[in-house]
Amino acid sequence: MAAIPKPEELANISFRPPGRKWMDTKPEFKEGTHCHAAAPKWLEWLDYPFPRSWSTYDEDWKLPKNWKEIFLVGFNDRLNKYRSLRLFMDICVRCGACADKCQFFLGTGDPKNMPVLRAELMRSLYRRYHTTAGKILGRLAGARELTEDVVKELYYYLYQCSECRRCSAFCPYGIDMADITILGRELLSSIGLGIEWAMASVGSCFKIGSHIGSPPHAFKDMLEFFADECEVVTGIRPRVPVNEKGHEILFIMPSGDYFADPGTFNCMGYLLLFEYLDLDYTISTFAAEGGNFGYFISHEMGKRLNAKFYAEAKRLGVKWILGGECGHMWRVINQYMDTWNGPADFLEEPVSPITGTKFENAKSTKMVHICEFTADLIKHGKLNLDPSRNAHIVLTFHDSCNPARAMGLLEEPRYIIKNVLPPGHFYEMPENTIREKNFCCGSGSGFNADEYLPIRLRGGFPRASAVRYVHEKYGVNHVGMICAIDRAVFPPLMDYWVPGVDITGIHELVGNALVFPGERERVVDLRKRPLKGKEKEAEKFLEEVM
Amino acid sequence: MTRMDLQGFLSEKRHLVLERWLNLIFETYPPETARFLKREKDRFANPVAYEFHEGIKGIYEALLYGMEPDRVSYFLDRVISIRAIQDFLPSGALTFIFLLKTAIRKELEKEIREKGVPEELLEIESRIDGLALLCFDVYMRRREKLYELRVDEVKRRVSGLLRMAGLVVDLDQKNNKEVKANEF
Ligand code: SF4
Ligand code: SF4
Numbered sequence: 105m106a107a108i109p110k111p112e113e114l115a116n117i118s119f120r121p122p123g124r125k126w127m128d129t130k131p132e133f134k135e136g137t138h139c140h141a142a143a144p145k146w147l148e149w150l151d152y153p154f155p156r157s158w159s160t161y162d163e164d165w166k167l168p169k170n171w172k173e174i175f176l177v178g179f180n181d182r183l184n185k186y187r188s189l190r191l192f193m194d195i196c197v198r199c200g201a202c203a204d205k206c207q208f209f210l211g212t213g214d215p216k217n218m219p220v221l222r223a224e225l226m227r228s229l230y231r232r233y234h235t236t237a238g239k240i241l242g243r244l245a246g247a248r249e250l251t252e253d254v255v256k257e258l259y260y261y262l263y264q265c266s267e268c269r270r271c272s273a274f275c276p277y278g279i280d281m282a283d284i285t286i287l288g289r290e291l292l293s294s295i296g297l298g299i300e301w302a303m304a305s306v307g308s309c310f311k312i313g314s315h316i317g318s319p320p321h322a323f324k325d326m327l328e329f330f331a332d333e334c335e336v337v338t339g340i341r342p343r344v345p346v347n348e349k350g351h352e353i354l355f356i357m358p359s360g361d362y363f364a365d366p367g368t369f370n371c372m373g374y375l376l377l378f379e380y381l382d383l384d385y386t387i388s389t390f391a392a393e394g395g396n397f398g399y400f401i402s403h404e405m406g407k408r409l410n411a412k413f414y415a416e417a418k419r420l421g422v423k424w425i426l427g428g429e430c431g432h433m434w435r436v437i438n439q440y441m442d443t444w445n446g447p448a449d450f451l452e453e454p455v456s457p458i459t460g461t462k463f464e465n466a467k468s469t470k471m472v473h474i475c476e477f478t479a480d481l482i483k484h485g486k487l488n489l490d491p492s493r494n495a496h497i498v499l500t501f502h503d504s505c506n507p508a509r510a511m512g513l514l515e516e517p518r519y520i521i522k523n524v525l526p527p528g529h530f531y532e533m534p535e536n537t538i539r540e541k542n543f544c545c546g547s548g549s550g551f552n553a554d555e556y557l558p559i560r561l562r563g564g565f566p567r568a569s570a571v572r573y574v575h576e577k578y579g580v581n582h583v584g585m586i587c588a589i590d591r592a593v594f595p596p597l598m599d600y601w602v603p604g605v606d607i608t609g610i611h612e613l614v615g616n617a618l619v620f621p622g623e624r625e626r627v628v629d630l631r632k633r634p635l636k637g638k639e640k641e642a643e644k645f646l647e648e649v650m
Numbered sequence: 651m652t653r654m655d656l657q658g659f660l661s662e663k664r665h666l667v668l669e670r671w672l673n674l675i676f677e678t679y680p681p682e683t684a685r686f687l688k689r690e691k692d693r694f695a696n697p698v699a700y701e702f703h704e705g706i707k708g709i710y711e712a713l714l715y716g717m718e719p720d721r722v723s724y725f726l727d728r729v730i731s732i733r734a735i736q737d738f739l740p741s742g743a744l745t746f747i748f749l750l751k752t753a754i755r756k757e758l759e760k761e762i763r764e765k766g767v768p769e770e771l772l773e774i775e776s777r778i779d780g781l782a783l784l785c786f787d788v789y790m791r792r793r794e795k796l797y798e799l800r801v802d803e804v805k806r807r808v809s810g811l812l813r814m815a816g817l818v819v820d821l822d823q824k825n826n827k828e829v830k831a832n833e834f
Contacts, residue, residue, distance in 0.1 A: 137737065204686050210698060213736060215682040316807075364807050534694045554800045558735045561796075565732065569697035595806060596799040601731070 126221060127228070127248055131260040133160045136558035139263050139299035139551065141165075146307035147298070150405070154296025160259070165252070171295040172250055176233060178294050182287050183234065189287055192279045193230040196223065202271035202281070207543050208264050211562030216261055219271035219281045225258055226288050259297055262288045264559060266551060267400070267432075268505040268544035285549075290402040298401060302550030305397040309409055313392040314359035320347075320389035326362045327387065330372045334615075336649050337632065339624030342379035345386040347420070352457060353385040354417050357428030358394040360588030361609070367591045369630045370429060370609030377478065377611060380487070380618055381458055385426065391416035394430040395588060399440070400550040407444040410436055413471070414445050424454035425471040429609050431548065431587030434473060435510035442468045459484040473507070475586060478614060479516040482523045488619040491526045493626055495636040497613070499530050500571060500580045502594070503542035504587035514539050517586050517610050524610075524617040531578040533570040543567040547593035560593060561600050568601035575602050582606045584613065656770040661714055663757050671706055671753035672699075675729075675746045678738075698732055705729040706750075713750070713777055719784065726781070726788045734792035744789060747782045751775055 131137070144155035158166045168174065183190045202219040204210065209217035216222060224246070231238030231247035238247030248254065267282035292298070308317030318326075327344045335341035345351065357374065361367040378385055391412045399406030417425055427433060442448075451470035454463040461480045463472045481487050501521060507513040521530050537543050546563025547556075574580040583598070583605060585591060591607055598605045616629045627641040628634055634642030660667060676687040676699070686696070693700035708725030711717065726747075733743035754774065755762065762768075 134737075204690060204695070209683075210696070211736075213679045213683045213687075213698065215680050218682070536692065537694050554803055557796065557800055557803070561735050566694070566697050569701070570694055573694070592807070596803050599799055599802070600735075600795060 126216060126224070127243070129216075130253060131216075131257055133256075133260070136555065138260055138559075139301055139553050139556050142298035142300045142303035146300075146303040147296070149307040149311050150303075152296075152298070152303075153294060156296065158296075165256070165297070167252065167255070167295055167297075171255075174295050175250060175255070175291050178291050179229065179233070182290070183230070186283075186287070188280070188283060192223070192284055193227055193234075195277050196220065196227070196279055197277070199276065201274050201276060202279075205271045205274045206265075206281075207268075207270070207546055207566045208266070208559075208563045211546065211565040212264070212559070214264075217264055219265075219275075222261055222265055223279070223281055223284050225254075225261055226284055229254070255292070255295070255297070258288055259292055262292065263299055263551070264563075266505070266544050266546065266548035266563065268548055269509045270505070270541070270544060273509060273540050286399075286403070289400065290404075293401050293405075299550060299553070301553035301556075302397050302400045305395075305550070306401060306405055306409065309393050309395075309397065313390060314363075315393055315395055315397055316359050316363050318359065318363065318392070320392070323362060323389045323392050326368075327371075327375070330362070330368065330375055333630070334372050334376055337628055337630055338376065338620060338626060339622075340376070340379060340620050342375040344375065347389055348386040349420050351384050351386045351420070352423050353383065354391065354413075354420055354422040354425045355385050355387050355428070356391050356394045356413060356425060356433075357387075358430035358433060358588035359392065360395070360592050361428055361430075364592055366595075366607050366612070366631075367588050367609060369612040369615075370591070372630050373609065373611030373613070373615030374428060374474070376615040376618055376620075380620060381481075384457065386420055386422070388416040388420060390419075394428055394433040396433055396436045397550055399432060399436050403440070403444075406436060406440065410441055411445050413441070414448050414451075417448070417470075418450055423452040424466070425451070426454075426474060426477060427471055428474050429586040429588065429611060431504040431506040431589055433506075434513070435506040437469050437471050438511040441471070456480055458486050473511075473513060473516070475507075475513060475516040475520060475610065478611070479519045482520060487523075487614075489524055489614075489617040490619050491524055491529075491617055493616045493629065493635055494525050494529065494613050496629070496633065497525065497529060497582045497608070498578065498580050499525060499582045499584050499608070499613075500533050500574045501530070501538070502533075502545070502567065502571075502583050502585045502590060503538055503540075504585055504590050505542060505544050505548060507586055508542050509540055512540075513586075517584070520610055520614065521584060524613045531574045531580055533574055537566070537570040543570065545587075545590050545593050545597065547597075548589055552589065552593055557596065561597065564593070564597040565601060568597055571598065571605060572602045575605055580605065582608050584608050584610055586610055656768060656774065657714060660754065660757075660774070664710065667750075667753050667757050668703075668706060668710055670756055671710075671750050672703060674749040674753055675702055675706070678742065678745060678749075701728050701732055702746075706746075709747075709750070709781065713774065713781065722781065723784060723788050726785055727792070730785060730788045731792055734789050735796065740789060744782065744785045747778065747785050750778055 138160055141158050141160050144157055147155035154168050156166050198220060206217055206219050228246055228248045229250055231245055232249060237245040262285050265285040267285050269280060269282045272278055272280045305315035309315050312319055324346050331342050331344050361371040396406055396409045398409040448470045454466045454470060454472045459480055466472045501518060532538055543566040545567060547560045551560055571583055583594060591609060594607045612630055626635060627638040627645045676684040687699045690696035705725050705728030712722040729746055
């Protein structure tokens with residue numbers, strides 16, 4: 105038995121873990137450090153290879169016999185197909201600029217979450233199988249054999265990268281770690297390795313209609329319920345056009361907006377806005393999911409889910425598509441949709457029916473972000489807004505990774521915020537944590553699984569730390585965001601790190617501020633919380649309606 | 651060395667002890683991480699180091715001058731909230747408090763070598779043991795919070811539907827018990 109150290113020896117104890125070479129440190133699959141394995145059912149639904157029951161906790165992951173060959177051939181194919189991948193494998197000069205920029209490194213303290221090391225997991229294979237030095241010198245040249253342990257390591261760390269691209273914003277060569285992660289995950293799924301949360305969402309979206317697997321009538325019921333709720337609060341019951349043909353616009357939102365709080369209040373905001381404008385639009389229960397978890401698994405799966413947008417737009421005969429507050433949906437639209445499923449020649453270049461503004465940026469995809477749409481309305485003075493109805497809210501804005509870094513949507517949400525909040529109610533977080541340098545929520549790219557909460561809290565800590573700063577300094581009590589994953593994962597993140605800070609979508613704030621002709625006097629907000637200065641009336645009102 | 655002497659000594663050497671302690675805590679992480687934690691001084695670029703630093707400043711003050719338990723717990727929590735969800739066993743997560751003993755002894759190395767362990771040091775060390783007991787409470791609260799969040803999250807995920815069915819009205823209200831965790 106080892107001796108218990110005597111107190112006088114304490115001064116000499118080193119708690120420092122041994123500085124082992126990274127290749128020799130294997131990840132330990134403990135509860136809370138990784139996402140669980142995908143059940144075979146989803147893979148069967150999607151015609152994905154090698155459906156089987158397996159567990160990350162088992163030694164044997166039941167890989168197919170020829171897994172190594174499939175992986176290496178797939179790697180080779182992708183290197184030939186995507187010149188960017190080969191470039192990313194070749195050009196890293198190990199300057200280290202990205203090393204400390206990943207929130208997962210900052211929160212976990214695990215060096216393999218440094219983007220440069222995360223890429224090295226793949227790069228070491230590239231060297232071994234695709235460079236002469238690596239083939240001859242092996243480990244000396246930073247190359248290594250593909251083994252089952254390496255595959256497990258890839259599974260562990262590629263699913264600790266939320267594909268947020270923060271690191272690439274700091275890389276002098278623009279090496280995109282998210283792209284490396286995406287292609288690495290593709291290779292993993294080609295040998296039957298996927299995570300339950302993402303696969304279940306994709307399976308449900310593909311077969312039933314949305315990530316949460318709600319059938320069309322449940323979606324419609326929810327929308328009707330929101331319309332009722334809007335009526336209670338405002339006296340106005342917005343229309344809920346569902347699957348109607350012949351309208352000008354198809355509106356697509358992430359399922360988080362009609363299924364889970366606080367996104368649901370955002371959905372009420374959309375409905376009110378469209379009613380106010382008397383917008384000629386429809387919602388589809390078949391393009392019932394703006395998000396695209398398929399893209400977290402493979403390009404091919406992303407393409408299959410995305411195709412529903414255009415198919416529905418065609419079937420319903422609309423002219424263009426308006427998209428809600430979603431995160432990765434916009435990365436897919438901005439960077440992939442046109443090449444995957446475009447060109448959508450049967451649609452028209454989007455023009456706002458209210459202001460006449462041509463959305464030239466959407467010329468090709470025919471799809472406009474609701475923040476662009478609303479900011480344009482405000483700019484043209486088309487909305488009657490009463491910011492005092494948001495006076496109970498002191499807001500900071502979290503730039504969601506995808507709209508911020510993949511489409512540069514930085515000003516529009518801020519412009520809306522400033523118009524729907526009273527002056528002095530909006531505070532930015534510190535400069536190195538917002539806009540294109542924003543910290544990720546720590547849960548993007550399929551990480552919302554509850555077994556993964558500890559990692560999400562670690563990855564989300566840098567974000568939360570900046571929120572805590574504005575909370576303590578300016579009394580910020582809400583974080584605004586334009587992403588459904590954010591709205592789903594921020595509540596626990598705040599509850600753990602900055603209790604007392606609530607979450608809101610931006611169109612919920614618009615819905616609160618929007619003044620309808622003939623509306624009832626508002627005494628509560630869309631969540632039925634009393635408006636500032638109307639507490640007494642609100643109490644009475646709530647007694648009546650509840 | 652009198653009691654006042656040691657207290658005065660530790661108060662005077664505050665910065666040195668704190669720096670040593672902080673570095674010892676950093677070294678519970680792998681070397682590459684420890685290097686980063688020491689190097690980066692921007693609090694937003696290095697939030698873990700910042701929290702640790704703020705936490706141990708308060709804890710050190712509590713050690714020397716005493717403090718209300720709630721207030722001490724607040725400072726302990728600034729360190730423990732992070733380590734409770736990182737990849738540590740409970741013992742590893744709470745090692746940091748015992749490293750304060752190491753840091754102090756290092757600072758007193760010369761005196762100890764020359765004059766032996768001063769009696770007052772034992773007193774200070776037993777105060778650290780007292781803090782360690784508080785650490786267990788704070789740690790447990792954080793772990794409980796983690797489980798509570800998991801339950802809340804499952805509820806929130808379907809909250810829209812539950813609200814529609816009139817089952818759950820307000821997730822903000824902590825005491826809302828209409829739906830129990832085991833019903834999912
Ligand atoms: S999570 Fe973001 S910052 Fe970290 S490696 Fe992935 S893309 Fe880079
Ligand atoms: S910043 Fe770019 S070049 Fe520098 S280490 Fe990171 S990936 Fe390599």
